[in-house]
Amino acid sequence: MKRIIYAIVVLLLVSSCKKGSKPGGTTVPVIPASDTSLQKMLPFKFGGAVNINLLRTNTKYADVAKHEYNSITAENAMKFGALHPQENTYNWTDADYLVNFAQTNGAKRVHGHTLIWHQSLPSWVTNYSGDSAAFENIMKTHIQTVVTRFKGKVTSWDVVNEAFEDSGVLRNSIWRQKLGDDYIARCFQYANQADPDAILFYNDYGHEYSSAKRTAITNMITDFKNRGIPIHGTGMQFHMTVTQSDANISTAINAAAATGLKVHIAELDIRLNNDKVQGLTFTTAMATQQAAKYGYVVKTFNAIPAAQKYGITTWNVGDADSWVPGWLGAPDWPLPFDAVYKRKPAYYSIINAVK
Template structure:
């Protein structure tokens, strides 16, 4: 599946001094990347599980990079390792983003799941529109798998080798590979991948196979057959692109039956979409759904872990594909952890809970360049309300605010204080306001802790 969406547009500029106002409720503030006392990756490791996220290489900086590095112990390239990206023209390769993600993972002591070697989608035009004999198609596929897997040999823990081979009724999907090579293209791809890297775990990955149904049974029968034939198959990936309130009742049973075949089971692309706008009731249901998925994995020793398909709504593919739906990930577009985040932590044995009867302020860096950056602060209330607000922080590396909008900000030395504009001081229970600013930096740009002014 695709990930990757972003965008930010500053509003009108407001600067200058102002009289500070008193908060109408307790303002609890912390950077989003420090939302839990114990990072998700540490909670997961304590249970012998992976907790991963799909990422976009170009965004691995600022708050996005901080959260990706601190909270997760596995990374999946959202699009960087797909065929159309790595070989857009025949024989011409582009490894830049894939290399960037692998380097980031190594620097943050993370594992990488390669995604994906054989798929019916996101193939380059030269391949998709070519006319190939079966022998030519087989050679192209073998060369692609050997080239990509060999490049990352010893650096990737797992590969989604074959992606989405089945129709909903359990028949094989009509694709370039199935039509040209027959069903055995799957066994051939796995065999070639194992030859290129003997240590990486090899998976077949599909969607709508989370519960027991015709499609998951076809996948089960395929894996059983491959095992009996001695074909290298180490795991199955259940994508888990789910809809609010529709976690299959047979999820854990299905994980267990695959594990009983002697293969690993991973939840590889979890997101839970809802019809917009989001509401407190929907977010509560989403949290329960996330917890149900994590609980099912934790309960089965053969489930290796869970990867969310992007951790922030600003990087989610859902709004671009499912009109009117979104808010599918554990963090909102401003990197504020949602109830789903806390549900994941709880399922992994954490004790963190979302604040109640409070308003939270979250600082994030939305873009950054050589000498400047754009920042954003979101104030959100749950179980409380504000009639006016002020937030403050202290820059730790000499950064300075140069412009602000939707707030009046003043800076003295390292200390910054921002108060509401005349039109956005009211924050109702369940509501939020956002203000932004441009700043200058040199050397480093760490995220400060936001506190009561």
């Protein structure tokens, strides 16, 4: 009897949410059957960047990762500071847990994030007083130790993360200060030496709002291809506001695809409270606006050549897990699952966008 009642409820929901338009032209998401999942319904990989502690301790969180995703990224567990806290010490516990979780729950793809970044560095690196050759050895040894550890288990890597400023100039990070402008190319070479089968990405934010940064990244990719530097993909973070224009989103995705490399929307979230309004509450209108923006991102991504669609990854799982409210200092709801891991309109919009 319970199954019959549940089936009736699902049918009523579907019939009441058929795709159409509200006044003002806003599309209402269709609600698919209850047994759908993102990994089943999308023609490309879809995943989340996960918190290992929540993966271990929060059953609902882990269930979403198991049921919905076929690609997993470590939110923090594979960053330099987490993996390599002391010069001669590596801590593999959390990263190994993630890889084992992926292997035992449907052989999910693991995307490694990130080998070299100007943040999340341990003090032994930032305070290192050796010469450039010694610093080069730190970079090379870290990259190759990590990539070798996960060879055959981690399919792809964000080799270098956020090396450009919004202005398009190279960020004056500790890596650039110690090793010069071409350190990025050597990072890719070192990673490729450690695992020739790994798919190597350059990852950055701002593609959707900074033409200067986008052009700088494209020029770097062109230079690498001309020099035979092994780069296979571009990662677009897409931490964006719901008011970001569709035109800018299209320009960013199509520019990335024009490089001929694989494209990964690698850290997607769509925030609603960019004005940092304290006490703001999540409304149906906000949910609908967010759903439309998620749908546009997915539809535009899905239109690029199939061989270049590496996938879409949201930055964490549910709204309560997101970095955005802490960064804003105000409430926000940037992800397709709510604070208790229920599917939001954005979830259904993602699925409808590929139909």
